[in-house]
Structure formats: structure tokens, C-alpha cells
Amino acid sequence: MRVAATELSFAHSGAAPLYSGLSFRAEGGDLVALTGPSGSGKSTLLSLLGGWLAPTAGTLEISGDERVALVSQNPHGVPGRTALDHVCLPLVAAGMRRDEAVTAAREYLSLVRLEHVAERPYRMLSGGERQRMLLARALASRPGMLLVDEPTAQLDAASAREVCEVLSNLGQRGALIFIATHDHRVVDACSRVIDLLTVVPPAAEVSS
Amino acid sequence: MRGTELWREAGRNFSSGASRGLIALIAFLAIVLSIGGMSVRSVVDVAGTADRFRQSGASVFRLDAVGAIDPRACDALNGVDGVDAAGASRAGQALRFAALPDLPTPYFDVTPGLARLLGAAPVNPGAGLIVDAKLGMTLGVGTLPTDTTLVGGSAPVAIAAAYDHPDDGRDATLSGAALGLDSGTEEPFDSCWVRFWPPTDNPLELLSIATTEPLSSGEAVQWNPSLGRSYSPQEAFQALPLMPLTLAAAVIATVLALTGVRMRRLELASARHVGVSRTDLVRIALAETLIWLVPAATLALTALAFLAAAHNPDPLLAAWSVGARVVVAAAAAWWLTVGIATALIRETHLVRYFQQR
Incomplete structure (x- = not known):
């Protein structure tokens, strides 16, 4: 999957532009950090990439028809359903039988180091475990692009480190991942950075 | 999926x-x-x-026309649409039971239709008297059929059936009465009783059919007016x-x-x-x-x-x-x-x- 943003601008209705003239390109294997202070438009850019918002100017071309998956800043799941159930859902929805889906879901949970809590209900998972479980669920839907919003915002240091390692591994597996964050540990784990602080206006600074 | x-x-x-x-x-x-x-x-x-309403007798109307009611015509109203039961009565000489020598008991000849209206059917003609249940208890004939005797008589009089006549506001004509079933008479009766169901607003129209001569004036008497003149379940x-x-x-x-x-x-x-x-x-x-x-x-x-x-x-x-x-x-x-x-x-x-x- 490829993304090409050219002279991208966005402003909420009646508000000043969050950014204008933002241009960047990204493709599979890129692990891109979107940085900037609160209100700089990191989450908004994720919504633009996901197609849930439209730019006010410029173009955003996304090639490939694969799924786009979002992992929100505030994890949300079904309290009574287990971690395994959550990850099985996209697999069953894709046509797998439950037993096949369980096997595959355990592999996704293993990828985010959660195999030991597979049978635990969502309500009994810690914040970090929830975040990683939803990451596994997003991956199980086999997206072409993964959008992750502040994955370590509510985590303790150990959980944040684990999430960073997982994301770093995913990047190395060829996934195109955008991560909105202000956590330097996540930024350090990324291969590229888009700093939105520097594009209010005139343009984004993309560093490698 | x-x-x-x-x-x-x-x-x-x-x-x-x-x-x-x-x-x-x-x-x-x-x-x-x-x-x-x-x-x-x-x-x-x-x-x-x-x-x-029905059990209280509120839907029963009676046309009084002494000596001018055709008992067969009155009984025949049973087959008319909207009529639940119908029968005629004719006052007779009061009876004196040996058990109540000082108390004359009202007596009426009635058609089988009236016996059914009172809930005392089935009764075979000639089987005996039909009495108000309270009278039956007074006579000591609580379990029917049984016999009692009249004042001055030696032969027992059979009590064949009883009917309930509670004091709930209904007209007292048949209260404490004894009825004799008369099914074959040609002689005119005094009253025709009809239980309409569903209740009707114009009972006289049908009741007047049972008279032996055109009715110049008359009034349908509601047996029990305590629950109102009429009630329409449908409405x-x-x-x-x-x-x-x-x-x-x-x-x-x-x-x-x-x-x-x-x-x-x-x-x-x-x-x-x-x-x-x-x-x-x-x-x-x-x-x-x-x-x-x-x-x-x-x-x-x-x-x-x-x-x-x-x-x-x-x-x-x-x-x-x-x-x-x-x-x-x-x-x-x-x-x-x-x-x-x-x-x-x-x-x-x-x-x-x-x-x-």
C-alpha cells in the first residue's frame, strides 16, 4: 500500500488550519511517527489517512484496496468477551471456522505477547494488554495500512516498552504503519517522522 | 461469515x-x-x-298483561336472535305448606322457558314444584328432589327444582314463590319474561309479540334495575x-x-x-x-x-x-x-x- 500526500491542508469548520502544504510519501514497511504537541492535528491526520475526514485542500492518494485499521488512543472492547474472542472476530468474519480462527488468533496474540491472557475477559486486561490486544485484532483483519493513535499514552513504562517493540517488529514485517505519538520511545522505534509542529503552516518536515 | x-x-x-x-x-x-x-x-x-349484568337479571324484561299473554308465543321467543331465554307466568292461588301454615306462598304457573330463564331447568312437566331456593331451605328440602306437604293435604307434594333469587335489587315477584310447570296449556298467561343478550334498548318491541291482542299501552319492566337500564359489552x-x-x-x-x-x-x-x-x-x-x-x-x-x-x-x-x-x-x-x-x-x-x- 502506498500513500502520497501533496500540499495537504485541513481546517475544522470555522477554525484556523491545522496545517497546510503538508506533503509526504510512505509505503509498505514504513513505520511513520506523527509527532507534535496536543492539538497539532496528529489524530486528525490519522482520520484523513483512514478516509473518515476529507482534506480541505491538496490531495491524498492511497493506492491499493486493502483494509485500513485504526487502533484508538482509548482502547475499547467488549467487557465480557475474551481477548481470544476479540481477535477471532475478524478471522471468522473472513470466513474461517471457529477452530481455525482460534489457532490463527493465538498466533496474533503471540505476536503482541499476549498468548498468556487469551482466555481472559477484556475487562480483566490491563491498559497495556488491551492496547496490544486491539493491535492484534487490527492485524487479524489483515490491513494494508495500520493507524495507531497514541499507543503508549496511558501505559506504564514496561507496557509502553513492549508496545514499542511490537510496533517495531510489525514495521520490519512490511506493514505500513502511522503512529500518532508524543512519546520519544515510540518515535525512536519508528523509521520515519512527520513533525506537525513545523507545518503550521507552511509545510511538514519529514525526516528519516 | x-x-x-x-x-x-x-x-x-x-x-x-x-x-x-x-x-x-x-x-x-x-x-x-x-x-x-x-x-x-x-x-x-x-x-x-x-x-x-346478565347474572343479576338486569337484562330480563317482563311485559305484564293479565290474561293477554300467549304462553306458546312467549316461549317461542327463545328462538329469536338476541333472546337468551323467554317464558311466561300466570299467578295462581297462594299455597300453604304444612311447614309454614301461617305464611301464604305465592304460586305461579310457568312455561318451561321461564324455568330455563330462572336456571331451574331441566325439569320434566309434572315432576313437581319449582321453588325459590330460600323457600326450599325453609321447608327443609335442601336436597332436591324431595317431598313436602300442603296444609290440609296428606299426599306429599314433590319439589323438583329450585332457583336462586338473591336480594340484589331484582323485582320481588318471584321471591319466595313456588312455580308449577305448565307446558301444554292453551289458556292465556299474565306475564312474558325475556332475557335479552346482548341487552337491548327496546325490549317492548319484541315482548309485544307474545300478547294475544294488540297492545294499546304497556311497559317493559326490568327485573333488576340496580345495575342500570342497559349495558353493551360490545360498546x-x-x-x-x-x-x-x-x-x-x-x-x-x-x-x-x-x-x-x-x-x-x-x-x-x-x-x-x-x-x-x-x-x-x-x-x-x-x-x-x-x-x-x-x-x-x-x-x-x-x-x-x-x-x-x-x-x-x-x-x-x-x-x-x-x-x-x-x-x-x-x-x-x-x-x-x-x-x-x-x-x-x-x-x-x-x-x-x-x-x-
Whole structure:
């Protein structure tokens, strides 16, 4: 999957532009950090990439028809359903039988180091475990692009480190991942950075 | 999604509490048992009022025309539409029973139709006297048939049947009386009694048919006026707000179903987001609803059947069907609303749902 943003601008209705003239390109294997202070438009850019918002100017071309998956800043799941159930859902929805889906879901949970809590209900998972479980669920839907919003915002240091390692591994597996964050540990784990602080206006600074 | 997986997913959502099926079941039962119960009991009340009206003799009218009532014509009114029972009476010489030598007992010749009207049928002609049950007790003939004797007589007089004549406001003509069945007489009688059902506003029109000569003037006497002149069960039934109640149940069910889906909109949009198709999501939601709705509706229909049967003088079907209509309307409204509301959940609103959380 490829993304090409050219002279991208966005402003909420009646508000000043969050950014204008933002241009960047990204493709599979890129692990891109979107940085900037609160209100700089990191989450908004994720919504633009996901197609849930439209730019006010410029173009955003996304090639490939694969799924786009979002992992929100505030994890949300079904309290009574287990971690395994959550990850099985996209697999069953894709046509797998439950037993096949369980096997595959355990592999996704293993990828985010959660195999030991597979049978635990969502309500009994810690914040970090929830975040990683939803990451596994997003991956199980086999997206072409993964959008992750502040994955370590509510985590303790150990959980944040684990999430960073997982994301770093995913990047190395060829996934195109955008991560909105202000956590330097996540930024350090990324291969590229888009700093939105520097594009209010005139343009984004993309560093490698 | 495979059909078995769909039902399995729905079952897991129910058993885990994700679908809030138990809360929905309780809410559904609360709606249909309160509104359906109210509807059922209102119909039973109409039936009860009608039955009390009928049992009290309020729908019985009598035309008095001494020596001018054709007993056969009066009895023949039994076959007329709207007539529940009809028969004639003719006052005779009072009787004196040996057990009550100082108390003359009113005596009437009556046709078999009047015996039926009084609830003393079947009685064979010549089997004996029909007496007011209170008189029978006084005579010591509580268990019928039995015999008693008249003053000055030695041969026993058979008491063949008794009729109830409570002091509930009904005319005292037949109170404490003894009746002799006369089925073959050609002689005119004094009064023609007709129990109309359903009650009529113009009893004289029919009663006047039983007279032997054109009636110049006359008045139909209501046997028991204490409950009013007339009562129309049909009008009372039609005046019940059954349709508004049914609609209210459907509207409340719709609102609750919408609320349930709205509370889960983030979960449902998330499911769409990870690849569950709109069709599958709707099918899962409908299956989840059926899992609790079918037993809840069955339970409600059973409970309403008991409610319809309690103190109901009529067969329970009429009252129960009114409650069943409420259950079906609420169930259909709930189920369809869940399906439609789930179909309207959009993956593209996921971010908005997150923000609204």
C-alpha cells in the first residue's frame, strides 16, 4: 500500500488550519511517527489517512484496496468477551471456522505477547494488554495500512516498552504503519517522522 | 461469515453479557406484561361486568298483561336472535305448606322457558314444584328432589327444582314463590319474561309479540334495575384503548431497542471496522435478539394466558388474543428496530463514536 500526500491542508469548520502544504510519501514497511504537541492535528491526520475526514485542500492518494485499521488512543472492547474472542472476530468474519480462527488468533496474540491472557475477559486486561490486544485484532483483519493513535499514552513504562517493540517488529514485517505519538520511545522505534509542529503552516518536515 | 459461526457469535455475545440480552429480556417482559396485562384485564373486566349484568337479571324484561299473554308465543321467543331465554307466568292461588301454615306462598304457573330463564331447568312437566331456593331451605328440602306437604293435604307434594333469587335489587315477584310447570296449556298467561343478550334498548318491541291482542299501552319492566337500564359489552369493548396500548408497547420497544443498539454503536462500528460485513453484523444482531426474545415472548404469552383465564366468565381466547397482539407488536418492533438500527451503523463514524464515548 502506498500513500502520497501533496500540499495537504485541513481546517475544522470555522477554525484556523491545522496545517497546510503538508506533503509526504510512505509505503509498505514504513513505520511513520506523527509527532507534535496536543492539538497539532496528529489524530486528525490519522482520520484523513483512514478516509473518515476529507482534506480541505491538496490531495491524498492511497493506492491499493486493502483494509485500513485504526487502533484508538482509548482502547475499547467488549467487557465480557475474551481477548481470544476479540481477535477471532475478524478471522471468522473472513470466513474461517471457529477452530481455525482460534489457532490463527493465538498466533496474533503471540505476536503482541499476549498468548498468556487469551482466555481472559477484556475487562480483566490491563491498559497495556488491551492496547496490544486491539493491535492484534487490527492485524487479524489483515490491513494494508495500520493507524495507531497514541499507543503508549496511558501505559506504564514496561507496557509502553513492549508496545514499542511490537510496533517495531510489525514495521520490519512490511506493514505500513502511522503512529500518532508524543512519546520519544515510540518515535525512536519508528523509521520515519512527520513533525506537525513545523507545518503550521507552511509545510511538514519529514525526516528519516 | 458461516451460519454456524454467526449463531455461535450471537450465543457468545448473549452468554458473556455483551448483547445485554438479560436486561433486554427483563425490559421486554416489563413492557408486555404491564401493557399486555392491562389490555387483557380490561377485556376480562368487560366480560365480568357483562356477566354480572346478565347474572343479576338486569337484562330480563317482563311485559305484564293479565290474561293477554300467549304462553306458546312467549316461549317461542327463545328462538329469536338476541333472546337468551323467554317464558311466561300466570299467578295462581297462594299455597300453604304444612311447614309454614301461617305464611301464604305465592304460586305461579310457568312455561318451561321461564324455568330455563330462572336456571331451574331441566325439569320434566309434572315432576313437581319449582321453588325459590330460600323457600326450599325453609321447608327443609335442601336436597332436591324431595317431598313436602300442603296444609290440609296428606299426599306429599314433590319439589323438583329450585332457583336462586338473591336480594340484589331484582323485582320481588318471584321471591319466595313456588312455580308449577305448565307446558301444554292453551289458556292465556299474565306475564312474558325475556332475557335479552346482548341487552337491548327496546325490549317492548319484541315482548309485544307474545300478547294475544294488540297492545294499546304497556311497559317493559326490568327485573333488576340496580345495575342500570342497559349495558353493551360490545360498546364497552370498543371503547377500550387497545390499539393505543398496542402502539405504545411497540413504540417503547422501538425506543429501548434503539437505545440498546446506540449503547453498542462503538462495539458494532469496531466490528465493521475489522471486517464484519453489514449483512453479517445485522444477522448477528438479529440472532442475538432472537436468543432472548423467543423465550421472553413465550413466557409472556403463557403468563398472559393465566391472566386471561383468571376470573374470566368467557373463554380466555378473546382476552388472551388482545395481550398476544401486544406481545407480537412489541417483539416485532424490537426485532426490526435492532435490525434496521444495526444496519445504519457506519464504520466511517467510528472516530466520531470514539469521541462521543
